[in-house]
């Protein structure tokens with residue numbers, strides 16, 4: 516049996532992908548920018564079972580039956596997709612027959628309520644594409660050379676789950692329409708603390724949120740505002756202006772959650788502790804000294820601080836929120852093939 520293992524990180528967006536211009540292709544209504552999270556990864560082991568005709572998912576933490584269908588559909592999408600991509604890199608498809616056996620796990624606690632489709636779909640895309648290559652060593656080399664194969668696979672992955680396309684690069688990635696590209700940053704190295712308010716599954720999936728927010732009265736002009744903010748964020752990253760990055764991320768995160776709160780029907784991911792944490796950052800800091808605070812479509816709060824101040828912040832969070840679980844992740848690079 517041919518076997519390989521890939522690792523893909525998740526990412527935290529400071530400018531959010533929320534709202535789509537094309538739902539079937541997961542094309543975003545606006546550009547987004549994220550930091551790749553080395554500590555919050557999905558690891559996928561995939562092998563070909565020559566005795567079987569069908570693909571199967573042997574393990575994947577917390578996946579629903581509709582999640583399994585989405586995964587299996589994506590495997591087929593990647594198989595079809597590489598037929599178009601490989602010729603550009605002079606890669607040939609393997610003639611092996613058989614179904615794929617997928618085993619997937621996360622490098623962070625499965626119960627943390629932050630399981631993200633970004634890392635799962637990036638890992639799945641890379642694993643299946645690599646296994647489709649006749650010459651794996653050649654595939655690996657071209658993938659590492661960063662001459663377009665990563666971008667092509669990111670496009671394919673996006674069709675499975677939008678935010679996964681940003682998990683092919685890092686530490687900072689810009690995604691606009693079909694394209695992902697690196698963003699230059701002169702910020703110091705950061706770590707992301709996740710203040711885990713809730714570990715339970717969210718009651719509105721992010722795919723549903725993308726649809727629901729179209730009903731919000733705040734949706735008008737959102738795409739222009741987010742695009743302008745993405746431009747400002749790029750400049751702030753280039754100039755290494757941490758507090759400006761923090762201000763932009765703060766505005767963006769509140770705007771996305773305001774969209775949720777004003778949809779019809781409205782919904783919220785916040786829990787009382789989410790608000791306690793946000794109040795803490797609102798009341799005890801100003802825009803001149805607040806760390807980078809952001810939330811995904813969930814109740815948990817991400818705080819990005821310089822690595823050199825990691826201990827100071829950790830102790831402060833422990834003291835202020837003694838009952839809250841805290842995860843930590845370094846900034847990282849994109850999805851990679853680990854071994855055979």
Ligand code: DP6
Pocket residue numbers: 527528530531532533541547632633675676677678679721722725811812
């Ligand atoms: C709030 O990528 O999960 O995390 O394309 O429907 O799978 P689908 O959506 P998904 O949306 C993520 C939304 C977000 C913001 C972001 O990561 O940019």
